[in-house]
Amino acid sequence: MTKLIFLDLDKTLIGEDYSPEPARPIIEKLISLGFHIAFNSSKTFKEQLYYAREFGIDAILIVENGSAIYFPKNVMDGQNSDAEGFERLKLGVDYGVVLRELDRIADRYCLKYYGNSMLEEVIGFTGLPEALARLAMQREFSETVFRYCSDGFVAGLEGRGFRVTRGSRFLTVTGQVDKGTAARIVLERFRQKGNVFSVAVGDGENDIPMLEVADLAIVVGDLDYDAVHVDKIERIFELLS
Numbered sequence: 077m078t079k080l081i082f083l084d085l086d087k088t089l090i091g092e093d094y095s096p097e098p099a100r101p102i103i104e105k106l107i108s109l110g111f112h113i114a115f116n117s118s119k120t121f122k123e124q125l126y127y128a129r130e131f132g133i134d135a136i137l138i139v140e141n142g143s144a145i146y147f148p149k150n151v152m153d154g155q156n157s158d159a160e161g162f163e164r165l166k167l168g169v170d171y172g173v174v175l176r177e178l179d180r181i182a183d184r185y186c187l188k189y190y191g192n193s194m195l196e197e198v199i200g201f202t203g204l205p206e207a208l209a210r211l212a213m214q215r216e217f218s219e220t221v222f223r224y225c226s227d228g229f230v231a232g233l234e235g236r237g238f239r240v241t242r243g244s245r246f247l248t249v250t251g252q253v254d255k256g257t258a259a260r261i262v263l264e265r266f267r268q269k270g271n272v273f274s275v276a277v278g279d280g281e282n283d284i285p286m287l288e289v290a291d292l293a294i295v296v297g298d299l300d301y302d303a304v305h306v307d308k309i310e311r312i313f314e315l316l317s
């Protein structure tokens with residue numbers, strides 16, 4: 077039986093300071109238990125690639141809240157691969173489409189997001205170290221709204237075909253995508269090769285669609301969702317062994 081785990085990053089695998097270090101033993105333990113790792117986060121491809129390389133793993137990267145799936149070529153024997161050695165399956169809309177929408181309404185709702193923020197402002201809103209802030213600004217499909225003075229823009233965006241979802245820190249604006257649809261596609265690929273046992277771990281509202289598609293759903297923290305809850309990710313191993 078193939079084992080596959082979907083991991084949210086912010087406030088699930090990665091803590092307040094964005095350091096990969098506390099997560100390293102978790103990843104090592106999951107690998108030793110035979111799990112394939114899939115990150116499933118609103119973070120960009122470049123940010124997720126940074127963490128995968130820090131951990132030295134060939135993770136599947138579901139980026140920008142389900143907007144695209146990057147399959148490492150040597151994991152899924154994909155036919156096409158780009159310069160970074162991944163096969164990309166695009167599910168969302170291009171970043172420019174999202175940005176144009178937000179730029180139109182930014183003044184009215186006092187919106188701040190990557191596309192209208194300077195590097196220093198991004199660091200201020202997110203607390204990201206500069207190197208990671210630069211990777212977060214390399215967006216392909218979605219925007220992250222750091223600040224607004226009224227949430228009236230949400231209904232307007234949804235009426236025009238966008239999705240606005242709440243992560244553990246901010247709102248994310250995407251096309252018609254979510255973490256669950258992308259996770260399901262990854263699961264289908266693995267199921268073509270045999271039985272799969274799947275786990276999903278998350279902490280935020282935007283993780284719920286992903287939690288719904290896994291055999292075992294684990295919530296880190298106090299999200300109001302009917303699944304097993306743990307207070308920190310280290311404790312998932314009590315449920316996996």
Ligand code: MG
Nearest residue numbers: 086087244280
């Ligand atoms: Mg999170």
